[in-house]
Amino acid sequence: MFSKGTKRKFSDGDEEISDESLVGARVASSYSLQRQSLLDMSLIKLQLCHMLVEPNLCRSVLIANTVRQIQEEMTHDGSWHMVTEAFCGPGQSPSERLVATEVLCRSREQDAEPKLFSVISYEGCREEEVVADETLCSVSVSDTVSNVCLAGRIGQCWEKSELSGVERDEEALEDSRLGSGEDEEIDTEDGASTESPKTTGQVFGTFEIKNSSPAPDSALEELFSDVDTSYYDLDTMLTGMQSAPKMGPYDILDSLAPSHSSPSIVSTPKCRSDLNELDHIMEIIVGS
C-alpha cells in the first residue's frame, strides 16, 4: 500500500492547498484516493473470516463505523457519485453489473448449504471460501463491484445466529438495492446528509431477513425479465403488502417481509428515491 513513514492526513488534506489550484486538485484527489482505498480495505476486512472461530465483534463494529464515516463524507462531498460510476466500469452498464452479481449469487448457491451460509454471513466462514468468492467477483465484475458485494455483508457481521439461511433471491434483492443506492441521485438527496448513508443503511436493513423460503431459479429470472417497473416498489416488497395484483415472483419476495418492520427501511424518504433509482436501472435492463 502506501510506503511506510508517509504521513497521511485524512482530515486536513484539503487545508494544505496552496495558491495553485492544480496543486489543490492534486491534493484533493490524492485524499480521495486514500479515502477510497481506506474504504476498500475496510470492506475487505469485514469480509475476511477467521477459520471456524467467531470474529471479534468489537473489531467489526469499529470497522463498520469507519466505513459508515467514509460513506457519509463521500456522500457529503458528492464523490459517492463518482464511486457509482466506477462501479459501472468503462463500457459496463449498470445492468451488466447487476446481472454479474446475480451470477455471483447463483454460483454461490450451488455450494453445499453450510458453505453458502458462511460465505454470506462472514462469521465462521473459511478463508478458502472467501478466496473463491473473490475469484468469482473478479471473473464477472470489476474490483470495485466486489467491494459493493462486500458492503452487502456488513450488516450480517453481527449475528450469524439470527440468519437461518440466506437465499439467492435475497442476495438479488440486496444487490439490486445496493445498485439503486449507488446511483447518481444519491448525492442530491437532502435527506442523505442528515441520516446514515443510504447504502450502509440499506445494507444493514437487508439483513433483518429471517426464515425466508427458498426461491427457485425461474422466479429469479422472472424477476429480472419483467417489464413492469411497478414490481419494484420497494415498500411493497419490504412490507409484504401488495398494492396491486403482482405476478408470481413477488410472493417469494413478500415472504421476506415480516422481518422488515424496521422503520429505517420502510418509512424514510430515501426508500422512495431508491425506488426511482431502481426503476431507472430496470429501465436500462429492459431497454425500454
Added chain:
Amino acid sequence: GYLTDVSVSARPTADIISTVEFNHSGELLATGDKGGRVVIFQQETENKSQSQWRSEYNVYSTFQSHEPEFDYLKSLEIEEKINKIRWLPQKNAAQFLLSTNDKTIKLWKISERDKRPEGYNLKEEDGRYRDAATITTLRVPVFRPMDLMVEASPRRVFANAHTYHINSISVNSDNETYLSADDLRINLWHLEITDRSFNIVDIKPANMEELTEVITAAEFHPHQCNTFVYSSSKGTIRLCDMRASALCDKHSKLFEEPEDPSNRSFFSEIISSISDVKFSHNGRYMMTRDYLSVKIWDLNMENRPVETYQVHEYLRSKLCSLYENDCIFDKFECCWNGNDSVVMTGSYNNFFRMLDRSQRRDVTLEASRESCKPRQVLKPRRVCAGGKRKKDEISVDSLDFNKKILHTAWHPQENIIAVATTNNLYIFQEKVN
C-alpha cells in the same frame, strides 16, 4: 517508587500468554495462555532479612483450565484461550481463582498436599487389599509427610450465560459475587451458584444493525460493592450503582473527554476505543488505556481525565498502516503499582512504559533476551519519531509490531513486575542498593 534498576528472570512459554495476574498477597502469579492452560508461579525469596534480597518466581502449579469446544448451533469453534484470570482473596489454606475463556468461567481451587495417610488396616501401602484373614491387629492410620503436591480442581463452572465473547471478569469486594462482561452484556454471579446469573447491563440494540458501540472492559470498585464501571469502544466509561436499579442500563456517571478537533481523522474512533479500565487501589481514581494513551480519571470528575500520558504518540502518523495490519485493534492492558504512584502499560517492539504520576517522569524499557541479562539494570529506550536519529535511539520504522506487550502486572506490595511478551514471561524486580 520509580523502577529504574531491575534484575530479571525470563522464562519461555509453551504458548502465547493471554493474561497475567498477581494474587492479593503477590506471592502467586498466574498466567493464562492461548492453549487454555493456567500456570501459577510462586514467589521464593532469598536473603529476605538482608537489604539486598531477590525474589524468584518458580512454577507452582500447571493445569488445563479450558478445552476447545464446538458450538454446534452456530458451527463455530469456541477458543480455549484464557482471556482473564482473577484471584479471590484468600480465606483459608487453599487459593481460589476465576479463569475465563470466551464463553465459560471456572472457579479453580488450588490446594497443597504435603501429608498423606499411612498405615491402613485393610490396604497395603501400594493400594492392594489385604486378605482379611491375615489381619491380626488393628492400628490407627497416621499422616506422614510427603513431597509437596499442588492440586488444582475445578469447583464451579459458570456456563451458558454469554452470547458474545467475555472480555472481563471482576470479583466484588463482598467476596460473594463477581461480574462477567461480554461485548454487549454484563452479568452478575454468586460464586456459589452456577445455574443462574443476573443481567445488570445490556446494550444490545433491538435492531442489531444499529449496533455501533460495544463493551470493552468492566471492573468492580475495590471497596464499594455496589459500584462498577464499564468502558466502551467509543471511549466512554460508565459508572453504575447497583442500588439504583436491577438493570444498570442507566449510568450514574459518564466519563468522556471531548474530542480534540485538530486530531480528527477516520481513525479517531478506533483509537479512542478503551482496551482496559482499572480502578486505583485506593478507589479514588480509575485508569483507562486507549490505543495511544493512558488516562487517569478522578471518579468525581466526568468531563475530562485528570492526567493523560502518551504511550507511543509517534504512532499517530502511522495509523493507516496500523489499520491495515490490524495492529490498531490490539488491546493493551494497564496496571497500577501498589501505592498508585506509578502506572505501567505495554507497547510494540517488546517495549513497555512506566509512567510515574508523582514525579512526572516516564521511562520506556524493553523486555527481550538481548537487552535483559540477569541482575543487570534495564536501559531506558528511546524512539525517534522523525528527523535525525540519535545514537541508541530506534526509529519508528524499525519497530517490530509483531512483538507486542499486551499484558503486564504489578506486585500489589513490592516493586516486582511481570511482563508478558509473545513467547516469554519476564519478571523484573527493582534493585535495591
